[in-house]
Amino acid sequence: MDDRPAGNRGSGWKQDPAGVRKNILAVAMEEFAANGLSGARIDEIAAKTNTSKRMIYYYFDDKEGLYGRVLEEAYRQVRAGEQQLELDHLPPVEALTLLAEFTFEHHSRHPDFIRIVMIENIHRGAYLEQSELIGLLNAGAIQKLEAICRRGREAGLFRDDVAPLELHWHISAMSFFNVSNRATFSGIFGGALFTPEGQQTLRAHLVEMVVNLALKPDRRSRRGEPTGTCPVH
Amino acid sequence: MDDRPAGNRGSGWKQDPAGVRKNILAVAMEEFAANGLSGARIDEIAAKTNTSKRMIYYYFDDKEGLYGRVLEEAYRQVRAGEQQLELDHLPPVEALTLLAEFTFEHHSRHPDFIRIVMIENIHRGAYLEQSELIGLLNAGAIQKLEAICRRGREAGLFRDDVAPLELHWHISAMSFFNVSNRATFSGIFGGALFTPEGQQTLRAHLVEMVVNLALKPDRRSRRGEPTGTCPVH
């Protein structure tokens, strides 16, 4: 399907370094996501590219170098997707709701990213440590939450001690686990929670939990009732 | 430290099939947890046992067979630990609180189990599927929650539609993620949430979230305030 870039068409071929690199990265991401760092095979990656094994070593030095770049690329792609979310025009509670829902769906739509991060954790974050890029990419990941929390506090809605990093942890935990552990969880307990309805329920609960964690106790709405139904005592 | 079983003491040696098997399993669990299925080396496992490579094949046929038994053993150990928790004598909210806290701590204390499950998920649950044992082991894992939910509903405290499986999912998600993604999360955002204080906070929030999800809205306490402070409207 995608054989536009970096072709060697029998006789005449065009140089396309960027395309070749990109092609290798894309194939390598699939292979590493599917089989892990030691499970992936360089020959297999090479066979699935439009180029040859030698080019992998030409551009990425060795297997670990390739894996490191794949890791960076995975973070880049996912964070880029997240950047498209515009929240500043929404009130704090709605912004937090949308962010949580978006994260849940976004992770769900990018299982290969989840698998790469799982694999990196299996390797105890050794390759992530070596990348300055990933630090930069993720520095921006939490700014959205900081802005929401600031606005929520200023509006008197959120608790004074609400911690953006903790909110991020909770949102990530449930959104990540939902994809990462699907195989074992549904293998053991069945797939009921992974039907469209089940997913909708889980997502709604995630939102409810996170919003209630951010809100001051007396501001907590009660599942559909308007805020303020329960009077401040 | 543990060289009681399966010794070949120079001349006279005792037969100890169970001990040899157990010793191999224990070493293999460490190696698979540390390096994954394809990353682990049979020769390395053999070197760390009190016995020889030949015995690994004698008892476990091949590498995948060994891995499968390690997976079962990991579940067996962790579920056995969980069974020791006695909740029937506690009121529903306290029981749920204790179960959530226990799970959080239990996962935290068994990182090798977490890693094995991560690895199994990387392999899309292929080996878990082949084991009847694991299904049996986990059937009991959710019974505690079912009992708690039943008692909570009967006492008029819990929502009528409270779902034990969902509660289990939420408890598992946060308890699991807390261990599985520690490397990348702290690599990116620092280790603040993984200090003793940070962990205590996360655990407290997990409990609060899960309890509030189970309780009827009008029964929800507000972080330390006695239940009923907010009148039913």
Place this chain on the structure above:
DNA sequence: ATTGCTTTGTACAAGTCAGTTAATTTGCTA
């Protein structure tokens, strides 16, 4: 005492896999 199960040990076959060598083609620049 016989028979089957368990254990030790070494050596090695067969295949896999990361990484390299050497030679060729393309494109840029002067």
Place this chain on the structure above:
DNA sequence: TAGCAAATTAACTGACTTGTACAAAGCAAT
């Protein structure tokens, strides 16, 4: 258009790894 660097290919190498063959012997139960 000559020359040089970048890009590309196919075959090769050497190390590693799983799993087995073979040889021998101790233990346990009937």
